[in-house]
Amino acid sequence: MALYSEKVMDHFRNPRNVGVIEDADGIGEVGNPVCGDIMKIYLKINDEQVINDVKFETFGCGSAIASSSMATELIKGKPLSEALQLTNKAVTEALDGLPPHKLHCSVLAEEAIKSAVKDYYDKNGIEYDPADFPEDHDCEACHVH
Amino acid sequence: MFVYADNAATTAVSKNVLDAMVPIYTEVYGNPSSLYSVGQKAKEILEESRERIANILGAKPREIYFTSGGSEADNQAIVSAARFGEKKGKKHIISTKFEHHAVLHTLQALEKEGFEVTLLDVHENGVVTPEQVADAIREDTALVTIMYANNEIGTVQPIAEIGAICKEKGVLFHTDAVQAVSHIHINVVEQNIDMLSISAHKFHGPKGVGVLYARGGVALTNIINGGAQERGKRAGTENLAGIVGMTVALEDAVAHMDENNAKFEKLQDRLIEGLSKIPYSELNGDRNQRVKSNVNFCFEGIEGESLLLLLDDKGVAVSSGSACTSGSLDPSHVLLAIGRPHEVAHGSLRISLGEDATEEQVDYIIKSVTEVVEYLRSFSPFWADLKSGKRPHVFH
Ligand SMILES: Cc1ncc(COP(=O)(O)O)c(C=O)c1O
Ligand SMILES: [Zn+2]
Numbered sequence: 196m197a198l199y200s201e202k203v204m205d206h207f208r209n210p211r212n213v214g215v216i217e218d219a220d221g222i223g224e225v226g227n228p229v230c231g232d233i234m235k236i237y238l239k240i241n242d243e244q245v246i247n248d249v250k251f252e253t254f255g256c257g258s259a260i261a262s263s264s265m266a267t268e269l270i271k272g273k274p275l276s277e278a279l280q281l282t283n284k285a286v287t288e289a290l291d292g293l294p295p296h297k298l299h300c301s302v303l304a305e306e307a308i309k310s311a312v313k314d315y316y317d318k319n320g321i322e323y324d325p326a327d328f329p330e331d332h333d334c335e336a337c338h339v340h
Numbered sequence: 341m342f343v344y345a346d347n348a349a350t351t352a353v354s355k356n357v358l359d360a361m362v363p364i365y366t367e368v369y370g371n372p373s374s375l376y377s378v379g380q381k382a383k384e385i386l387e388e389s390r391e392r393i394a395n396i397l398g399a400k401p402r403e404i405y406f407t408s409g410g411s412e413a414d415n416q417a418i419v420s421a422a423r424f425g426e427k428k429g430k431k432h433i434i435s436t437k438f439e440h441h442a443v444l445h446t447l448q449a450l451e452k453e454g455f456e457v458t459l460l461d462v463h464e465n466g467v468v469t470p471e472q473v474a475d476a477i478r479e480d481t482a483l484v485t486i487m488y489a490n491n492e493i494g495t496v497q498p499i500a501e502i503g504a505i506c507k508e509k510g511v512l513f514h515t516d517a518v519q520a521v522s523h524i525h526i527n528v529v530e531q532n533i534d535m536l537s538i539s540a541h542k543f544h545g546p547k548g549v550g551v552l553y554a555r556g557g558v559a560l561t562n563i564i565n566g567g568a569q570e571r572g573k574r575a576g577t578e579n580l581a582g583i584v585g586m587t588v589a590l591e592d593a594v595a596h597m598d599e600n601n602a603k604f605e606k607l608q609d610r611l612i613e614g615l616s617k618i619p620y621s622e623l624n625g626d627r628n629q630r631v632k633s634n635v636n637f638c639f640e641g642i643e644g645e646s647l648l649l650l651l652d653d654k655g656v657a658v659s660s661g662s663a664c665t666s667g668s669l670d671p672s673h674v675l676l677a678i679g680r681p682h683e684v685a686h687g688s689l690r691i692s693l694g695e696d697a698t699e700e701q702v703d704y705i706i707k708s709v710t711e712v713v714e715y716l717r718s719f720s721p722f723w724a725d726l727k728s729g730k731r732p733h734v735f736h
């Protein structure tokens with residue numbers, strides 16, 4: 196069996212929504228170079244609180260790039276409230292699964308989206324429950340430091 | 341184009357080797373321990389193989405033990421020295437930080453039993469010095485085990501000099517020569533080696549067969565218990581076809597070593613020159629003191645697994661020391677040992693050429709790596725930060 200599903204390889208080889216949004220309404224970045232994965236999400240959000248556009252940049256393995264791509268697909272055109280519900284599990288399922296030791300590489304997608312939404316709330320003075328937003332990626336999975 | 345450039349991982353069995361193996365399976369299939377002719381014929385071939393391998397290494401036939409490969413040979417060498425030393429109250433072992441896991445994990449197991457292990461630092465160029473070994477040897481040192489050539493960065497250690505120091509101090513010396521035996525002329529006597537490990541599949545022999553050389557007088561401890569094969573030191577019906585294949589493969593490798601090395605040297609120069617043109621990249625391991633078929637680079641701002649998956653799409657089979665290819669969460673212990681920071685160790689690439697490699701293939705590798713690195717950097721937020729100066733570069 197191959198390491199990755201066809202779906203993962205497709206999103207890895209042809210990532211959707213790659214790039215930068217210069218005038219983004221919210222930007223989230225999680226991970227760090229020491230751990231070997233960084234993901235950055237750019238959101239364009241309209242007055243109805245709907246994600247009009249989303250782009251990502253990722254430094255990481257095949258699983259990290261594919262999860263970034265899939266996650267952006269899953270939230271594009273969706274209301275913020277829905278995007279915030281996106282879980283790592285949903286991303287993994289949409290990719291037809293990931294090898295167990297690769298799951299931690301896909302967690303960043305969920306975290307990066309939350310971080311970008313939080314950035315948008317902060318910039319616009321919108322109130323939110325901090326409990327909905329996890330602290331920055333805590334490196335629990337990666338025991339390198 | 342398809343280029344297999346991961347010969348340090350494993351190699352294709354050569355036609356010569358396969359041709360020598362097939363009749364063992366179909367004609368001389370007897371058990372070497374059986375007394376009838378087809379068994380005794382097998383026994384004869386087994387002992388002839390032992391003699392041929394001994395000749396190549398400058399050893400005596402009775403010093404050659406056939407094993408299931410490099411890992412088993414490493415395990416047996418280390419455990420044997422530990423058990424022998426233990427009896428005399430010697431429970432200290434010296435090795436290096438960048439050994440193969442077959443060595444490191446065996447040492448870890450001994451540590452749990454109460455052995456003390458000193459892992460020598462490896463210099464930035466990927467070489468340990470004889471002085472480091474001399475300084476580390478103690479009254480209670482039972483063994484020094486240092487690899488001949490590193491499997492990731494290909495750096496070659498001063499084995500003869502280290503062996504001389506061990507000899508002088510009366511300490512057993514083992515070397516894992518799995519990555520060296522087909523690239524460097526080895527003579528166990530001249531190079532003061534007490535024990536040495538070899539694995540056939542690294543030089544166009546079959547997988548699952550190897551050699552432990554143990555100098556006469558070195559007491560071996562069994563890892564595999566059972567029948568009296570291999571002079572009682574390694575049980576199990578001999579993998580004769582594998583042993584014959586390994587013998588032919590080793591003879592071929594050694595016979596063509598000088599001409600292969602001359603060819604590799606040119607290709608290595610070309611590869612290093614070509615890959616050095618990629619901005620913010622650097623060769624890992626000493627430029628000269630390395631196996632001629634090995635090139636290992638780090639590229640800033642990218643991750644190794646995505647690099648090698650995209651290279652695979654272009655038909656280039658190579659490997660990486662990134663955390664995400666190792667199945668663990670840490671990048672290669674070898675790259676960390678030579679002082680590469682985590683963030684660049686994730687972006688490493690190992691190219692290990694085969695004897696049939698051509699200039700065209702090398703140029704194709706350079707072109708493919710350059711394109712993929714550039715592509716991955718185009719959407720790497722880490723690279724963006726390096727470019728904008730938000731994070732400092734490691735290389736220049
Ligand atoms: C340096 C070194 N030692 C030991 C081994 C293990 O050899 P084998 O695969 O035959 O067990 C390898 C190969 O993976 C190696 O490169
Ligand atoms: Zn990963």
Ligand SMILES: [Zn+2]
Pocket residue numbers: 229230333334335337338339340
């Ligand atoms: Zn971490």
